[in-house]
Amino acid sequence: xxxxxxxxxxxxxxxxxxxxxxxxxxxxxxxxxxxxxxxxxxxxxxxxxxxxxxxxxxxxxxxxxxxxxxxxxxxxxxxxxxxxxxxxxxxxxxxxxxxxxxxxxxxxxxxxxxxxxxxxxxxxxxxxxxxxxxxxxxxxxxxxxxxxxxxxxxxxxxxxxxxxxxxxxxxxxxxxxxxxxxxxxxxxxxxxxxxxxxxxxxxxxxxxxxxxxxxxxxxxxxxxxxxxxxxxxxxxxxxxxxxxxxxxxxxxxxxxxxxxxxxxxxxxxxxxxxxxxxxxxxxxxxxxxxxxxxxxxxxxxxxxxxxxxxxxxxxxxxxxxxxxxxxxxxxxxxxxxxxxxxxxxxxxxxxxxxxxxxxxxxxxxxxxxxxxxxxxxxxxxxxxxxxxxxxxxxxxxxxxxxxxxxxxxxxxxxxxxxxxxxxxxxxxxxxxxxxxxxx
Numbered sequence: 001x002x003x004x005x006x007x008x009x010x011x012x013x014x015x016x017x018x019x020x021x022x023x024x025x026x027x028x029x030x031x032x033x034x035x036x037x038x039x040x041x042x043x044x045x046x047x048x049x050x051x052x053x054x055x056x057x058x059x060x061x062x063x064x065x066x067x068x069x070x071x072x073x074x075x076x077x078x079x080x081x082x083x084x085x086x087x088x089x090x091x092x093x094x095x096x097x098x099x100x101x102x103x104x105x106x107x108x109x110x111x112x113x114x115x116x117x118x119x120x121x122x123x124x125x126x127x128x129x130x131x132x133x134x135x136x137x138x139x140x141x142x143x144x145x146x147x148x149x150x151x152x153x154x155x156x157x158x159x160x161x162x163x164x165x166x167x168x169x170x171x172x173x174x175x176x177x178x179x180x181x182x183x184x185x186x187x188x189x190x191x192x193x194x195x196x197x198x199x200x201x202x203x204x205x206x207x208x209x210x211x212x213x214x215x216x217x218x219x220x221x222x223x224x225x226x227x228x229x230x231x232x233x234x235x236x237x238x239x240x241x242x243x244x245x246x247x248x249x250x251x252x253x254x255x256x257x258x259x260x261x262x263x264x265x266x267x268x269x270x271x272x273x274x275x276x277x278x279x280x281x282x283x284x285x286x287x288x289x290x291x292x293x294x295x296x297x298x299x300x301x302x303x304x305x306x307x308x309x310x311x312x313x314x315x316x317x318x319x320x321x322x323x324x325x326x327x328x329x330x331x332x333x334x335x336x337x338x339x340x341x342x343x344x345x346x347x348x349x350x351x352x353x354x355x356x357x358x359x360x361x362x363x364x365x366x367x368x369x370x371x372x373x374x375x376x377x378x379x380x381x382x383x384x385x386x387x388x389x390x391x392x393x394x395x396x397x398x399x400x401x402x403x404x405x406x407x408x409x410x411x412x413x414x415x416x417x418x419x420x421x422x423x424x425x426x427x428x429x430x431x432x433x434x435x436x437x438x439x
Contacts, residue, residue, distance in 0.1 A: 040067030066418035116273030117145030141379030204239030214259020
């Protein structure tokens with residue numbers, strides 16, 4: 001007898017908070033209930049009731065090579081059969097570090113960790129240890145993990161609660177965070193260089209690092225204004241603050257060297273997650289030899305039982321080797337597939353006048369915004385101008401037509417190197433049917 005997703009949710013809610021292990025997968029965003037998946041292959045997933053979906057989530061962007069790619073399966077199987085983790089260094093972590101530094105121009109040295117949140121925590125501590133300064137700057141709407149110091153002004157809310165844009169005060173996004181945890185975190189709007197310039201003029205000599213995503217990827221997808229990131233980098237250099245580029249979402253997706261390569265940047269510190277692990281928990285902190293030496297024994301402390309576990313390192317190395325074959329053909333395919341889908345969605349939206357909706361993307365990252373505006377360029381615009389409840393209804397209806405995208409408007413969807421033109425065609429047809437249902 002087939003057990004439905006609804007029945008699995010009822011069972012799960014008895015033992016799991018909200019019926020799952022992350023709110024973004026639960027009944028708060030999936031209506032009327034979240035689908036429970038049992039298998040994935042290539043660009044498709046199958047749920048407990050046997051329904052198949054074209055998957056444009058790819059494990060929140062952690063699967064650039066798709067589900068169960070043979071190269072990843074072989075590497076992971078070998079690592080499990082011969083020992084997934086030791087209390088010892090392993091050759092594969094050295095090989096992976098060599099590959100990482102080859103692909104990422106900013107990386108002379110790398111340190112592996114398990115999750116993006118852990119990497120961010122280590123990067124901030126490293127920046128403070130290296131500069132001897134306490135304060136950091138982060139941007140409104142940038143989700144840099146769930147640690148206390150940076151869990152501020154990431155959730156959408158009425159614009160009038162955000163305060164004056166020139167005032168670098170954040171809003172705590174969670175209970176349980178003491179005031180002291182965020183007293184050294186300055187939060188300002190992104191994509192406005194004049195605001196950053198004013199804050200750096202007043203406080204620049206106190207700032208250990210300015211941390212930014214290369215592409216804003218946790219309030220949908222919002223690309224940087226032309227020249228913006230380069231100016232952020234210059235301001236960091238002017239005030240001897242570290243320029244910290246958080247590539248958790250964009251690393252090994254936007255380009256082989258991430259946004260640093262895409263926008264010709266030279267960040268002092270970078271962090272990677274998601275796609276680096278190829279479906280396994282793996283993250284990285286990287287930078288110049290001088291800065292990364294701060295993590296050496298007796299300086300900035302950074303440990304971790306699961307750091308550089310053989311299993312995720314083996315999967316990561318196999319995936320990066322696969323994507324970088326034939327002059328980075330896999331990376332190019334990942335980007336071109338995302339660009340094709342985004343262009344087709346934009347064309348569909350232009351051809352219909354029933355709904356005010358746009359599609360924003362950059363290569364393999366894309367998201368839809370139900371809005372009257374021609375574009376969304378910052379967190380405040382998202383909070384003010386986007387109908388996220390209408391998007392949620394659209395995304396949940398879309399599953400009825402066999403297409404899976406995130407029902408959370410603040411997240412983004414993602415292409416992989418195994419999506420095909422046929423997948424794009426079927427997806428556009430599903431979009432068209434779903435838009436008609438919204439009438």
